Amino acid sequence: MECPYCGYHDSKVIDSRDVNDGVRRRRQCLSCSASFTTYERLQPASLFVIKKDQRREEFDRNKLMAGLRKACEKRPLPTGTVDKLADDIEAELYRLGRSEVPSKVIGDMVMGGLKNLDDIAYIRFASVYRDFTDITALKQEVDTLLTSQAETPRPTGQLPLLPNDKLEELARSHRRNRR
Numbered sequence: 278m279e280c281p282y283c284g285y286h287d288s289k290v291i292d293s294r295d296v297n298d299g300v301r302r303r304r305q306c307l308s309c310s311a312s313f314t315t316y317e318r319l320q321p322a323s324l325f326v327i328k329k330d331q332r333r334e335e336f337d338r339n340k341l342m343a344g345l346r347k348a349c350e351k352r353p354l355p356t357g358t359v360d361k362l363a364d365d366i367e368a369e370l371y372r373l374g375r376s377e378v379p380s381k382v383i384g385d386m387v388m389g390g391l392k393n394l395d396d397i398a399y400i401r402f403a404s405v406y407r408d409f410t411d412i413t414a415l416k417q418e419v420d421t422l423l424t425s426q427a428e429t430p431r432p433t434g435q436l437p438l439l440p441n442d443k444l445e446e447l448a449r450s451h452r453r454n455r456r
């Protein structure tokens with residue numbers, strides 16, 4: 278803490294007491310001997326997201342939730358699934374112990390989470406996040422998804438490459454046919 282009068286970098290504490298949610302310290306400048314008061318308060322670590330264009334933006338859980346909700350819209354997921362995923366991602370982010378995280382890291386965490394959750398939600402998010410410029414890139418992503426599923430078969434079965442609503446329609450009729 279620099280002296281507010283002369284800017285000197287060092288001071289000694291001449292009095293210290295606890296106040297509400299912090300500590301109040303009376304300090305004396307080691308250079309000009311002026312005294313001044315500081316308050317020390319515990320602050321939750323804030324996390325900044327480094328955007329693609331290098332701008333920094335404070336991490337916003339609501340934004341994360343909005344993205345997840347959009348991807349999971351109308352998907353047959355149990356209530357609370359999206360909140361749980363947001364919780365997990367948030368906790369994982371803070372566990373990194375960094376003050377700044379590239380948006381890509383968050384995007385990859387979301388992709389990883391959705392991949393385990395729901396194929397369509399995953400592809401929806403991927404199509405926005407990966408910014409697919411053509412159908413070939415999107416097909417590659419779906420192929421990768423299907424290949425990884427072939428290795429670890431899941432009851433949801435394979436999904437054809439079609440627009441979201443068409444996909445859901447097909448998935449529905451597929452489920453009906455199986456009954």
Ligand SMILES: [Zn+2]
Binds near residue numbers: 285
């Ligand atoms: Zn001073």
